[in-house]
Every structure is written in structure tokens, then in C-alpha cells.
Amino acid sequence: xxxxxxLEHGIEGVFLRVLVHENxxxxxxxxxxxxxxxxxxxxxxxxxxxxxxAGYGRHxxxxxxxxxxxxxxxxVEVRFVCAExxxxxxxxxxxxxxxxLFYVIGPTRYGVTGVDKADWSKAMQSKG
Numbered sequence: 001x002x003x004x005x006x007l008e009h010g011i012e013g014v015f016l017r018v019l020v021h022e023n024x025x026x027x028x029x030x031x032x033x034x035x036x037x038x039x040x041x042x043x044x045x046x047x048x049x050x051x052x053x054a055g056y057g058r059h060x061x062x063x064x065x066x067x068x069x070x071x072x073x074x075x076v077e078v079r080f081v082c083a084e085x086x087x088x089x090x091x092x093x094x095x096x097x098x099x100x101l102f103y104v105i106g107p108t109r110y111g112v113t114g115v116d117k118a119d120w121s122k123a124m125q126s127k128g
Contacts, residue, residue, distance in 0.1 A: 010111035016080045016087040017104040018094075021073045022051060026099060032076045038093050039080055047080045081110050 020031045027034060032049040039047045052075035080087065087105055094101055112120045 006111070007109065009117055010109040011117075013082055013108055013110055014084045014087045014105050015108040016082065016090065018078045019102045019104075020076050020078065022076045023073050026097060030076075031099065031101070032078050034097075035078045035090075035094075038097075039090050042086065042089050042093065044080055044082045044086050044090065047078060049076050049078045051076050081108060 018035055020035075022030065022032065024031045029037075036047050036049060054074070080090070091103065091105075094103075111117070
């Protein structure tokens with residue numbers, strides 16, 4: 001069995017991470033939820049939100065999860081792997097919404113296993 005050349009099989013893009021507090025709201029919904037919906041509206045193929053167990057931000061206040069805590073102020077990291085232009089459109093939308101959010105963006109290489117590169121668009125279409 002021969003192995004694919006995974007670097008050639010993948011394409012270049014960016015890994016965009018946006019960090020927010022879980023209880024921060026925008027237009028009546030959590031900011032992490034707004035980000036995911038906005039990214040979907042812009043055509044970004046996927047995104048995920050991850051809740052942290054502890055963290056502190058630019059103001060230096062430490063937030064930690066406690067057993068009896070129902071709704072806290074823990075960090076949530078929203079992640080997207082996409083084309084650079086898509087990430088820029090999402091950040092433009094964040095600014096247009098007048099949100100001040102910390103983000104990290106860096107180069108990455110990504111792909112889809114199990115299909116030829118030419119068939120990725122079919123593999124990434126929603127199954128619904």
C-alpha cells in the first residue's frame with residue numbers, strides 16, 4: 001500500500017482562533033454562537049467552539065470552573081480552518097458588528113482524507 005504525499009494532497013489556508021468569555025452576548029446570543037452562525041452564513045465549511053476549564057485574558061482576571069457553577073465566565077475558543085480570504089471576511093464581519101475580540105491567525109495546511117483532492121468539494125458538502 002502506497003502512502004499519499006500529504007503535503008501535496010493538502011492545501012494552504014489559515015487557522016483562525018477567536019477567544020471570548022462564554023457569557024458575553026451579542027444580539028441576544030452568546031458571541032461564540034454568533035461567530036459560528038456568521039461563519040456559516042459567509043460560507044466557511046466548519047467551525048467549533050471549545051469551553052476552557054480555566055483562563056485569564058487581557059485584564060488579568062483568572063476564571064475557573066467550579067463544580068456548582070451553572071453559568072460562568074470561562075474562556076471559549078472558537079476555531080476555524082479555512083482560506084485566508086474567508087477568515088478575513090469573518091474578521092471584517094466582527095468589526096462591522098462593533099465587537100472587540102482577541103484572535104489568533106496563522107498559516108496551516110489542511111485536507112480531506114479518503115478522497116482525491118479534486119473531490120474535496122463533494123466530500124465537504126453537507127449530508128443533510
